[in-house]
Amino acid sequence: KQEVTQIPAALSVPEGENLVLNCSFTDSAIYNLQWFRQDPGKGLTSLLLIQSSQREQTSGRLNASLDKSSGRSTLYIAASQPGDSATYLCAVCRAVNQFYFGTGTSLTVIP
Amino acid sequence: EAGVAQSPRYKIIEKRQSVAFWCNPISGHATLYWYQQILGQGPKLLIQFQNNGVVDDSQLPKDRFSAERLKGVDSTLKIQPAKLEDSAVYLCASSLDGETNSPLHFGNGTRLTVT
Numbered sequence: 001k002q003e004v005t006q007i008p009a010a011l012s013v014p015e016g017e018n019l020v021l022n023c024s025f026t027d028s029a030i031y032n033l034q035w036f037r038q039d040p041g042k043g044l045t046s047l048l049l050i051q052s053s054q055r056e057q058t059s060g061r062l063n064a065s066l067d068k069s070s071g072r073s074t075l076y077i078a079a080s081q082p083g084d085s086a087t088y089l090c091a092v093c094r095a096v097n098q099f100y101f102g103t104g105t106s107l108t109v110i111p
Numbered sequence: 112e113a114g115v116a117q118s119p120r121y122k123i124i125e126k127r128q129s130v131a132f133w134c135n136p137i138s139g140h141a142t143l144y145w146y147q148q149i150l151g152q153g154p155k156l157l158i159q160f161q162n163n164g165v166v167d168d169s170q171l172p173k174d175r176f177s178a179e180r181l182k183g184v185d186s187t188l189k190i191q192p193a194k195l196e197d198s199a200v201y202l203c204a205s206s207l208d209g210e211t212n213s214p215l216h217f218g219n220g221t222r223l224t225v226t
Contacts, residue, residue, distance in 0.1 A: 004153070032212050043115070043202055043217035044154070051212050089153055091215070098167065099144075099215060101153030 002027045004092055006102035013080055014110050021075040021105045023090035028068045031093045035064050035075050038087045080109045115218035117203050123224045129191035132221045136205030145178055145188050146202040154202055193225045
């Protein structure tokens with residue numbers, strides 16, 4: 001069974017700092033990995049999807065990398081802003097669109 | 112495009128009562144998921160539909176939970192009778208066609224409190 005771990009569980013940084021969120025998974029036989037953002041009381045918003053054949057994906061200030069062999073993905077956020085404060089979750093996709101979620105990292109960006 | 116619609120947004124019931132949640136996926140999305148998210152945890156899959164057929168319901172507590180997607184579009188999830196441990200956010204998600212690289216799109220969820 002696929003297990004997905006996100007460390008740290010919570011992170012607090014001053015505005016403007018660059019930061020890295022980590023996601024690790026136990027089974028490297030994946031189809032893709034998605035990073036999501038969840039604001040309090042809301043659903044999940046898809047940020048980036050990395051296919052298994054890709055090494056990274058970029059969207060604006062966000063960059064996600066994938067190393068299947070080591071079972072790791074990172075989400076890099078450049079020049080953090082208070083509006084980036086949210087919980088960030090990663091999800092690993094196996095066959096038939098089976099998604100396994102991590103427990104998330106709660107990010108607070110201090111103005 | 113319109114997103115995934117869910118209702119109600121909040122529901123408070125007493126244990127042993129029944130409750131139903133509704134979801135309308137993004138138009139044209141063949142795959143629909145119901146997830147349960149307990150506070151501080153990641154979403155856990157309850158059931159996955161491909162059109163109107165069930166793909167995976169292995170983690171659905173079938174003695175109390177049921178779900179249907181009769182016409183392959185919108186879906187309902189029911190709990191009867193509810194237990195205290197069912198308090199959670201119930202999230203509906205959809206993806207385009209079941210292909211392995213279709214991103215998931217989530218609704219805002221229904222927050223259920225069982226007292």
